[in-house]
Structure formats: C-alpha cells, structure tokens
Amino acid sequence: MTDALVELHRLTVNFDDRPVVDHVDLRVQRGDIITIIGPNGAGKTTLIKAILGLQPISGGALKIAPGLTIGYVPQHLTLETTLPLSVRRFMLLSGRSHQECMEALTKTGVEHLLHASVHRLSGGEKQRLLLARALARRPDLLVLDEPAQGVDINGQAALYELIRSLRDELNCGVIMISHDLHLVMAATDKVICLNQHVCCSGYPADISHDPAFIETFGRPVAESLAVYHHHHNHSHDLHGDVVSADHDDHTECSHAHH
Amino acid sequence: MPIIDAVLGDFFWRALIGGLGVALIAGPLGCFVVWRRMAYFGDTLAHSALLGIALSFLISVPLNVGVIVTCVVLAIALVLFSRSKTLATDTLLGILAHSALAIGLVTLSFMPDIRVDLTGLLFGDLLAMSRNDLLWIYGGALLILALLTVLWRGLLMSTIHEELARVEGVPVERLRLVLMLMFSIVIAVAMKIVGVLLITALLIIPAATARRLAGNPEHMVGLAILFGFIAVSGGLTMSWHLDTPAGPSVVVTGFAVFLLVYGSARQVQT
Ligand SMILES: Nc1ncnc2c1ncn2[C@@H]1O[C@H](COP(=O)(O)OP(=O)(O)OP(=O)(O)O)[C@@H](O)[C@H]1O
Numbered sequence: 195m196t197d198a199l200v201e202l203h204r205l206t207v208n209f210d211d212r213p214v215v216d217h218v219d220l221r222v223q224r225g226d227i228i229t230i231i232g233p234n235g236a237g238k239t240t241l242i243k244a245i246l247g248l249q250p251i252s253g254g255a256l257k258i259a260p261g262l263t264i265g266y267v268p269q270h271l272t273l274e275t276t277l278p279l280s281v282r283r284f285m286l287l288s289g290r291s292h293q294e295c296m297e298a299l300t301k302t303g304v305e306h307l308l309h310a311s312v313h314r315l316s317g318g319e320k321q322r323l324l325l326a327r328a329l330a331r332r333p334d335l336l337v338l339d340e341p342a343q344g345v346d347i348n349g350q351a352a353l354y355e356l357i358r359s360l361r362d363e364l365n366c367g368v369i370m371i372s373h374d375l376h377l378v379m380a381a382t383d384k385v386i387c388l389n390q391h392v393c394c395s396g397y398p399a400d401i402s403h404d405p406a407f408i409e410t411f412g413r414p415v416a417e418s419l420a421v422y423h424h425h426h427n428h429s430h431d432l433h434g435d436v437v438s439a440d441h442d443d444h445t446e447c448s449h450a451h452h
Numbered sequence: 453m454p455i456i457d458a459v460l461g462d463f464f465w466r467a468l469i470g471g472l473g474v475a476l477i478a479g480p481l482g483c484f485v486v487w488r489r490m491a492y493f494g495d496t497l498a499h500s501a502l503l504g505i506a507l508s509f510l511i512s513v514p515l516n517v518g519v520i521v522t523c524v525v526l527a528i529a530l531v532l533f534s535r536s537k538t539l540a541t542d543t544l545l546g547i548l549a550h551s552a553l554a555i556g557l558v559t560l561s562f563m564p565d566i567r568v569d570l571t572g573l574l575f576g577d578l579l580a581m582s583r584n585d586l587l588w589i590y591g592g593a594l595l596i597l598a599l600l601t602v603l604w605r606g607l608l609m610s611t612i613h614e615e616l617a618r619v620e621g622v623p624v625e626r627l628r629l630v631l632m633l634m635f636s637i638v639i640a641v642a643m644k645i646v647g648v649l650l651i652t653a654l655l656i657i658p659a660a661t662a663r664r665l666a667g668n669p670e671h672m673v674g675l676a677i678l679f680g681f682i683a684v685s686g687g688l689t690m691s692w693h694l695d696t697p698a699g700p701s702v703v704v705t706g707f708a709v710f711l712l713v714y715g716s717a718r719q720v721q722t
C-alpha cells in the first residue's frame with residue numbers, strides 16, 4: 195500500500211462547543227478523487243480547512259505527508275479592489291514560470307483573459323482562474339471547494355473531466371466538495387456524504403442506495419441518481435475498471451449534429 | 453565635502469531631504485495600509501508615538517527607540533486583542549488611539565523640567581530635523597526597502613488572499629509582525645515631518661491617489677512614492693514661505709494632488 199497524502203483519524207472541529215466536524219476518518223492517496231457532498235452547513239468547508247491547516251482542530255489526529263505541494267481553490271474569492279491586479283500578475287505570484295502559468299490558463303480555458311483585471315472577471319471565469327492557479331503549482335494534492343460553482347453547464351462536465359485528467363497527469367490526490375450530485379456520481383472514485391459526521395461513504399454506484407444517503411438527501415434525489423446510473427453510458431466491471439456500454443444505448447441520447 | 457555641509461547646514465534642506473526619505477518609505481507602506489484597510493490601525497499606532505516619547509524621557513532612551521518599541525508593543529497587543537472579538541475592532545482602535553494620546557500628553561505634563569515642543573510633535577516642525585534624524589530616516593529607509601524587496605512576494609500574496617498564501621506556505625503571521633515593525637519605524641521617522649496627528653494622511657493620501665492611475669501593485673507603489681515626493685516638497689515650500697506648520701502644509705498639498713488626479717484622470721482598468 196502506498197503512503198497516504200492525508201490521513202485523518204477521528205478528526206473533530208468544534209465551534210462554541212458544537213461539533214461541526216465530528217469524528218471524521220479519511221485517507222487520501224495519490225490518484226484518489228474523493229468528493230465530499232452534504233447539505234449547506236454540513237461542515238464540508240470546515241473539514242477541508244482543517245486539512246489545509248487553516249482551521250485549528252479540536253480533537254483527533256491529522257497527518258499530512260511532509261513537503262506536500264497543495265493546490266487550493268477556496269469556496270469564495272473576495273479580492274480587495276484597492277489592489278490593482280491583472281490575471282497575469284496573479285498567476286505569476288504563484289512563483290511559477292510564465293509558460294507554466296499560460297499552460298494552466300489554457301487548460302482551464304481562460305488564457306484569453308491574461309491581461310484582464312481580476313476584479314472584472316465573471317464568477318465562472320474567476321473559478322477557472324483559481325483552478326489554473328492551483329494547477330500551475332503542479333500540486334501533489336488538489337483541494338477544491340465547489341470548483342464548478344458559477345461555471346456554465348457545458349463547462350461543468352468539462353471541468354470535472356479536466357480534474358480527472360489532471361489526476362492522471364500529475365498523479366495527485368484530489369479532495370473536492372461539490373453539490374453537482376449527478377456529475378459527481380459519474381466522475382468520482384469515492385464519495386463521502388458529510389453531515390457533521392460521515393453519514394455514509396463509498397463508490398458512487400452504491401451510495402445512492404444507502405439508507406443514510408436517502409435520509410440526508412431525500413428519496414427523490416436518491417432515486418434520480420439511481421436512475422441516472424442506469425442510463426449511464428459506461429459501467430464498472432468487478433475491478434472497478436470502466437467498460438464501454440453497448441452502442442445501442444448511445445443512439446437514444448445522441449446529439450443532433452448539423 | 454563643503455557643498456554637502458552647506459546643504460546639511462541649512463534647516464530647510466535638511467527638512468526637505470528628510471521628508472523625501474520619509475516619502476520614499478511612506479509610499480509602499482501606505483499602499484499596504486490602503487490594501488489591508490489599516491488606516492485606523494495606522495492612526496492608532498501613530499497616536500501612541502506620543503506615549504513613546506514620554507516614556508523615552510522617563511527612562512532616558514533615544515526618542516526614536518522609545519517610539520518604535522512602544523508602537524511595536526501596541527501593534528502586537530492590538531493584533532492579539534482583536535482576535536478575541538469581544539469588542540468591534542474599530543471600537544477597540546478608537547479606545548486605544550485616544551487613550552494612548554491622552555496618556556502620552558498627561559505623562560509629558562508631569563515632566564515640567566523637560567521642554568518639549570508639543571505643537572511640533574503634533575503637527576510637525578521644519579526646524580526639528582537634525583543631522584542625526586537624517587541618519588535615522590535613511591537608515592530606516594534602507595532597512596525597510598531591503599525588507600520589502602526580499603519579502604515582496606509573500607507580503608503581496610498574504611495581502612491578496614491570506615488563506616491561499618497560507619496554503620502556499622507563506623509565513624503569514626511572521627510577515628504581519630514584520631509589517632508592524634516597518635510601520636513603527638515609519639511612524640517614528642515621519643513624526644518629525646508631519647507630526648503625530650497627520651502621519652496616517654501621509655501614508656494613505658499618496659497611495660489612494662496612485663490607485664487611480666495604477667495597473668499593477670508595483671506601479672501603484674512607484675506612483676505613491678512620486679505623489680509623496682510632491683506632497684513633501686510642496687508642503688515644506690509652503691511652510692517656508694507662508695510660515696504655516698509643516699505637517700498640515702504637506703497634507704494640504706497631497707490632498708490637492710489627490711483632488712486633481714481624481715478630478716481629471718480616467719480610471720485605469722485594473
Ligand atoms: N468561524 C466560524 N465560527 C463559528 N461557526 C462557524 C464558523 N465557520 C463555520 N461555522 C459554522 O459551521 C457550520 C459548517 O460550516 P461550513 O462552512 O463548513 O459548511 P459547508 O458544509 O461548507 O456549507 P456550504 O455547502 O454552504 O458551503 C455552519 O453552521 C457555520 O455556521
């Protein structure tokens with residue numbers, strides 16, 4: 195077994211003696227994509243801030259591999275407008291070369307904004323810029339707090355696809371928070387459903403049948419996800435490898451081409 | 453050299469040379485005050501300078517040392533206090549700023565055998581600039597510019613986004629302390645030019661003026677230094693000819709430039 199990048203053991207964070215993250219166990223290795231889902235206020239952001247060392251922990255143990263380079267995309271990016279800052283300068287402040295920064299911007303599709311001011315970007319553009327900055331650092335661990343918020347529908351699927359290909363390219367671990375259950379279910383290795391404590395976790399295909407999941411998200415959501423999986427255009431064999439579905443399946447949902 | 457001696461022998465030239473040295477460091481630090489919304493914080497530190505002076509007389513250490521140490525101690529106390537969040541930060545700053553000023557004034561009044569020029573301390577004094585002060589100013593400027601150059605990326609990054617900076621391994625807390633130390637130095641040396649009450653103005657007016665025209669942080673720093681030079685040389689000239697107090701004259705000049713720039717220039721798009 196390879197060494198873990200991050201290992202949590204019964205990690206707990208209290209605010210005013212109220213546990214917001216309650217006895218969470220988690221292990222992230224290179225190549226893992228772990229998605230944390232859960233309702234608002236469930237403690238997802240608090241959990242990853244604890245992992246990043248931004249939030250003091252109240253109990254349990256947190257082990258981070260030494261010398262880890264972490265790329266972080268925060269949930270909110272509020273920048274002081276009195277500080278003039280271009281996309282280019284913001285990227286270069288990562289300490290990486292111009293070329294590495296350009297490549298990262300190209301990957302997330304915002305290279306045309308190189309000379310724009312960061313204060314004038316749209317929500318989705320800002321999100322892509324943040325991801326580019328995290329990438330430029332060639333991280334061992336990517337920590338993404340709702341990376342697809344504000345990204346357009348086509349962009350969202352592409353973004354999750356990009357995250358997966360980055361995982362392969364950099365051989366990094368990924369921890370991400372997401373509310374896009376449908377997309378997440380298709381793109382992740384492991385889902386953790388958090389509601390203060392871990393209420394269930396496992397492979398996406400299994401989790402939607404979990405009683406705890408159904409209780410947290412309600413039966414309609416769980417069923418829609420289960421249905422979604424039924425129509426999915428690939429399935430997993432016993433080893434977890436992806437096998438293509440029959441071609442017949444595709445004709446039903448093929449796009450209209452002109 | 454006789455020419456240098458002649459220049460340094462003239463109090464107006466000493467004040468001008470000193471003032472330009474102060475503007476040189478007030479530019480970049482003023483930008484940080486604006487970017488980090490620390491105007492009121494800077495004001496509080498500046499007000500405590502008077503307390504520093506009183507204490508230096510009391511235990512007979514050089515004034516600059518007393519002021520710097522007092523400012524650093526107060527800055528650290530402020531950072532620690534504001535974390536506890538029992539009082540809103542602006543209330544806390546308001547209390548400390550004026551209490552420090554009041555305690556300083558009361559302490560000074562207890563020392564009748566020491567003659568201090570209170571007006572000069574509060575509003576700046578053209579005549580007050582000694583050769584020794586010039587050494588302090590340029591020594592401080594050299595130290596601050598060196599620190600800024602070495603620590604620039606970390607300082608900028610922790611100003612732009614503290615959490616990103618932390619994750620990237622920037623020692624945010626240590627840099628905050630260094631910044632406090634630099635503020636304390638600039639307050640100790642700027643006191644001679646503009647006086648305790650107007651130091652914050654010398655920090656933020658040139659920086660705010662520069663924001664209108666700047667496209668990136670370094671550009672803003674450069675312009676802030678330039679506007680600081682204009683304010684200092686204009687203000688001291690005014691003070692010389694019209695016999696007005698140095699500090700207010702410098703601030704008035706800076707403010708006039710601010711109005712001019714905001715009135716006429718089209719804002720740069722960043
Ligand atoms: N600094 C803080 N002090 C006190 N309470 C806090 C603090 N930060 C977060 N909380 C509380 O902790 C709980 C969890 O917050 P957190 O931001 O982790 O939720 P989340 O799961 O990320 O929610 P969302 O999906 O809305 O982003 C919330 O109830 C919030 O009010």
Ligand SMILES: [Mg+2]
Pocket residue numbers: 238239240269339
């Ligand atoms: Mg959150």
